[in-house]
Amino acid sequence: MTAITARSEPEIVAASLDHPAALALINRHRWRWWETLPWLAAIAFYFAFPDYLGFGTELLITILFALSLDLALGYAGIITLGHAAFFGTGAYTVGLLAFHGIWTEPITSLLIAAAVAGAVGLLSGFVLLRTRGLTLLMLTICTMALLEQAANMAHEYTGGFDGLPSLPIAAVFGYFEFNPLYPNTQFLYTLGVVLVCFLFLRTLIYSPFGQSLTGIRENVLRMHAVGSPVKRRLIICYAISAAIAGIAGALWAQTNEYVNLSVLSLDRAATVLIILILGGYGRLYGAFLGAVAYLALEHFLARIYPTAWQLGLGLLLVAIALFARNGILGLVDGLWRRLRPRRAAR
């Protein structure tokens, strides 16, 4: 019996590969040429703008944070306004370990931060994900505010409002030191971590698990009906998303060499949400476009005309909510379809 299946399986696979449906499924997660562009652009940025590497590092961390939110919000449809809870957990994990001289090695610190943030995500997801809509939104905000106040209260360990300054972070691989004046190491280290996390997320999203998340977002009832363990999937997704947000926070703490309460603020959670929606959620690359557009504008406009920046941002958000529901990528998609109508019709 086993021999027959062992022989026939490759044949079935080979025969079905010609089928259009199989080809479509295989091609869907094929690596396309333009997917290399963001990474080439990051390397080009390194050589072209050596004076802006600090900004580049912040940009990469924001992309990773937005990607983690995209998994929970864009793919699984978990409406949250409290994702900074996990960013902050990761940042404070690294900060506390380094400041109190317990552990300063950066890569293992990242893993510890991911584990702690993932555990917080698992626990809070287990409790919160039984609710939906506005109640869930409120619970995520309250959880974040709770952690922020906890960090504020435990000021003997966390430094309270002032945070933990000048964290000692060991050299990467014991050799590449972090230099605050020339953040070359910070940039390349962050780029490497973000790339690894992105490849993991991309694989996850195209896996059957990722597909079931999209199913839950689109039609919970049907997923229940086909026997998908909806709640377990959501909790696991939330925990993974939290772990990656924790890595982003840990990177932030390491590259800035300090932590303060801002990592847990509603401001940060709202900003990453805006960035993701601006770029287009549920699309992987929305996080990239949104972060670049938002941070570039903020970096150059907000320092010169802070009020005009606020006004412009407000008008932009209102316009996007009213006219461009799927963000920048949605606009690009629409243009693309209009330019190539014949292909879309087929």
Place this chain on the structure above:
Amino acid sequence: MGFAADFAGIFLGGVAAGTVLFIVSVGLSVTMGLMGFVNLAHGAFAMFGGYLIVLAMNRAHFGFAAALALGFVATAALSALLERFFYRRLYRAGELDQVLFTIGLIFIFMAATIIVVGPESQTLQLPPQLEGQLNLGLVEYRTYSIFLIVVGLIIALGIWLVFERTRIGAQIRATVDNRNMAESLGINVDRLFTITFAFGSGMAGLGGGLGAEFLGLDPQYALKYLVYFLIAVSVGGLGSVLGVYYASLLLGVLDFALKLYLPKGGTIFIYALAILILLWRPQGLFGGKVT
């Protein structure tokens, strides 16, 4: 005697703060319950009304009552316009688009306030009759706080009566329960939405002015107290007037006491309590249905 006076002080101060919270949040509760719209910009309406009231008194020398009336009417009119032209288009959109739109509105209101009035905070000059202390027999307390508590009680009772005893109240309750059914019975739901939205925002503007004396008033107002408004509404229960009233008073008293005894991070207990209540009853303490 000292303890009793302390206790009465905390209680009255907390209830006064809670009353302001109620006056601002009650409109949010009704609009969220009625339209299912996540209106994060509600605090911006409170800020708008508060600024109008304070500026009318300080610069145009309006009386307190006239300024309050102006704040209510102007905020209601502005919000009715916004509802007709923008909010209405997003009723059937997802929560995310609503969140994005209303966060955008907050930014616009904050920036406009800085451009038109300036970044400094404004102070409300109370009329002389409301200043000083009032002797309540057992304890003496600030006249303005007592005034706020009484005003809040009248408003809560008034709104409750309108909800339970009038035709429009019955229409609102019917629409909260089942929008499609209400519409097919001939209730003009669109008009109902505009009226309740304008009224709720007007109340927020009124609350912004009444609370300016101790909440302060600056361009950050729309964001600073947003979480409190949302907690009051979700803990009280969407669409429930009395629920928001009780939740606001509870929140006010707790906040007042915690800030007094645990000034560093004492608000952690408020968030913990809110989480526990919402997990126990996701629809809020007095809410009827889960949204």
